[in-house]
Amino acid sequence: LKNKMDFDPNKAAFWKKGEQVPFIFLARALDLISNTTKRLAITEIICNVFRTVIATTPEDLLAVVYLAANKIAPAHEGVELGIGDAAIIKTLAEAYGRKEDQIKSQLKAMGDLGLVAKASRSTQRLMFKPPPLTCVKVLETFRVIAKEAGNQSMDKKRGRMKGLLVAATDCEPLYVVRLLQSKLRIGLQEATVMVALAQAAVLSEQPRVPASKLPERLELAAQTMKSVYSILPVFDKIVPILLSEGIEKLSKLCTFTPGVPVGPMLAKPTKGVSEVLDKFQDLEFTCEYKYDGERAQIHYLEDGTVEIYSRNAERNTVKFPDIVAAVSRYKKPEVSSFVLDCEVVAYDPEKEKILPFQVLSTRARKGVILSDIKVKVCIFAFDLLYINGRNLLNEQLIVRREELYTSFTEVKGEFLFATATNTREVDEMQKFLDAAINDCCEGLIVKTLKTDATYEPAKRSNNWLKLKKDYMDSVGDSLDLVPVGGYLGRGKRTGVYGAFLLACYDEDSETYQSICKIGTGFSEVVLEERSASLRQHVLEKPPPYYRYGETLGVDVWFEPVEVWEVKAADLSISPVHKAANGLVDPVKGISLRFPRLLRLREDKTPEQATSAAQVAELYRAQKITHTARDGDSDED
Numbered sequence: 001l002k003n004k005m006d007f008d009p010n011k012a013a014f015w016k017k018g019e020q021v022p023f024i025f026l027a028r029a030l031d032l033i034s035n036t037t038k039r040l041a042i043t044e045i046i047c048n049v050f051r052t053v054i055a056t057t058p059e060d061l062l063a064v065v066y067l068a069a070n071k072i073a074p075a076h077e078g079v080e081l082g083i084g085d086a087a088i089i090k091t092l093a094e095a096y097g098r099k100e101d102q103i104k105s106q107l108k109a110m111g112d113l114g115l116v117a118k119a120s121r122s123t124q125r126l127m128f129k130p131p132p133l134t135c136v137k138v139l140e141t142f143r144v145i146a147k148e149a150g151n152q153s154m155d156k157k158r159g160r161m162k163g164l165l166v167a168a169t170d171c172e173p174l175y176v177v178r179l180l181q182s183k184l185r186i187g188l189q190e191a192t193v194m195v196a197l198a199q200a201a202v203l204s205e206q207p208r209v210p211a212s213k214l215p216e217r218l219e220l221a222a223q224t225m226k227s228v229y230s231i232l233p234v235f236d237k238i239v240p241i242l243l244s245e246g247i248e249k250l251s252k253l254c255t256f257t258p259g260v261p262v263g264p265m266l267a268k269p270t271k272g273v274s275e276v277l278d279k280f281q282d283l284e285f286t287c288e289y290k291y292d293g294e295r296a297q298i299h300y301l302e303d304g305t306v307e308i309y310s311r312n313a314e315r316n317t318v319k320f321p322d323i324v325a326a327v328s329r330y331k332k333p334e335v336s337s338f339v340l341d342c343e344v345v346a347y348d349p350e351k352e353k354i355l356p357f358q359v360l361s362t363r364a365r366k367g368v369i370l371s372d373i374k375v376k377v378c379i380f381a382f383d384l385l386y387i388n389g390r391n392l393l394n395e396q397l398i399v400r401r402e403e404l405y406t407s408f409t410e411v412k413g414e415f416l417f418a419t420a421t422n423t424r425e426v427d428e429m430q431k432f433l434d435a436a437i438n439d440c441c442e443g444l445i446v447k448t449l450k451t452d453a454t455y456e457p458a459k460r461s462n463n464w465l466k467l468k469k470d471y472m473d474s475v476g477d478s479l480d481l482v483p484v485g486g487y488l489g490r491g492k493r494t495g496v497y498g499a500f501l502l503a504c505y506d507e508d509s510e511t512y513q514s515i516c517k518i519g520t521g522f523s524e525v526v527l528e529e530r531s532a533s534l535r536q537h538v539l540e541k542p543p544p545y546y547r548y549g550e551t552l553g554v555d556v557w558f559e560p561v562e563v564w565e566v567k568a569a570d571l572s573i574s575p576v577h578k579a580a581n582g583l584v585d586p587v588k589g590i591s592l593r594f595p596r597l598l599r600l601r602e603d604k605t606p607e608q609a610t611s612a613a614q615v616a617e618l619y620r621a622q623k624i625t626h627t628a629r630d631g632d633s634d635e636d
């Protein structure tokens, strides 16, 4: 736990220079992290781990970083372990000579498979001692597990897991299991890993950075690392360059690479045209339709390969063979490579009409065959990030848009440019907003055009403002929330859940915080679908990372698996709910009044739900006075 000035990486290592880094070194550090909630302490611990690895066995740094970030490959490669808790339970039984039923009942008591693994290991007697696990070995085995496919692949996966569990000692089984579940649950976020890695690089530099310059250098390094990772989220590229060239050259050498998706730029909510004008003041801006479909980043590489990535950097190419097939119709012949940012929208080509999002959501996700496609889609292109070998991220929108218009041709029903106007007249903007709604769009996105108008990867930027008709008279934006609990239905709703407890996600504490009960906005069909889906994820008791008021009287608890988009009348301080607890009021949380379900958000993971910080921001942005409502009891 030593602080950065006193820490000596050479003393921390208990293995010889050049030897592979033992997994127990990382596991013990993760254990230390689990005992603190302080962000600075967590950063310090993981930074010390990286420094020790750099000083002894730098070639293992990549594996250690992957494990600390709880990843086995870059997100866009879509590599998945493909194992569930049932397979882990079976393997634990085999590895530690126990019965599956024993493991299951211990799981009920302890609520965490990792803890069960650790307890099983410590009571087991060993005939012989297998060689200690190393970080490289653990990561390699995870990758092999992910690759196993075809006949008996599950048996093979279990065999590999067993190998790891048998060799694991001390607290290692706990972290092997949690890494296999892709849930470390110790408050170590990817952003912290990035900051720690940047700091470790600076602190390992020779000659050492003078103490007086250190704080500034550490801050700069952290910013560099975050921005590099938002453009090239691939540790395999970043870590070797960091080691050989140092952090200062990282931005130059790790650049935007076609084939690797950048995090999409996102917009901030506003409540009306006048707020947009207030925010942009003298800046030139443009208003575009906000289409209601699915975000897509289309990469077209020199060799003719097309890849389509989702908002979450998932490879979605197989879902849209129609888009892949149409590329040559809308790109001009002289275009040899591009990265396009766009919205894919369900479309009726005969009537030339946009169809609602719900129609798009009926399309299959996998194994889509071109001739079977019933729901046609049209691309609405709004940005161009790369063209013919040229990176456009640092160009202003006006330049990127010009390149977009000259490099592509509109094709009716397949590829259109986002409808836009550059007016700054209030009346015209209002009319344009109405026209957008008439044309089946959600509203507008207003974007700076000539100044402060570069593309900001992975950022919810002040330079993109969204304006949705339906939230001008309610909360500034809809919220994306996770159903964590259910209430058994009565009367007409017997057999389904009658209401649900929703939560936002607090990134800092990695907890789900209750925000409201919801029982309206559901058609019977939707209620049945959601009930059936959540019924498969019922938990015996609320997990330790749920925060909620005891008086909420929840009947059943669910694992965090779904994200629901919800609209509400407003937000108020609540003594019962825990959302944004401590951010607005020192002890109370925030709750939503009159929430209504809009839809299921299949493109977001529960950890991408509206964050506690965003809830606090929405609360503060409300123009109404809250004093009258403060202290409201729970409402649904």
Ligand code: ATP
Pocket: 264, 265, 266, 267, 268, 288, 289, 290, 291, 292, 293, 294, 295, 296, 311, 343, 382, 418, 445, 466, 478, 480
């Ligand atoms: P929301 O929660 O509002 O549905 P979000 O949280 O996914 O959206 P936002 O930043 O709120 O992201 O809104 C931006 C989204 O709007 C983009 O991700 C994109 O999918 C969609 N979109 C539609 N039309 C445009 C456009 N013209 N420019 C940018 N994004 C657009």
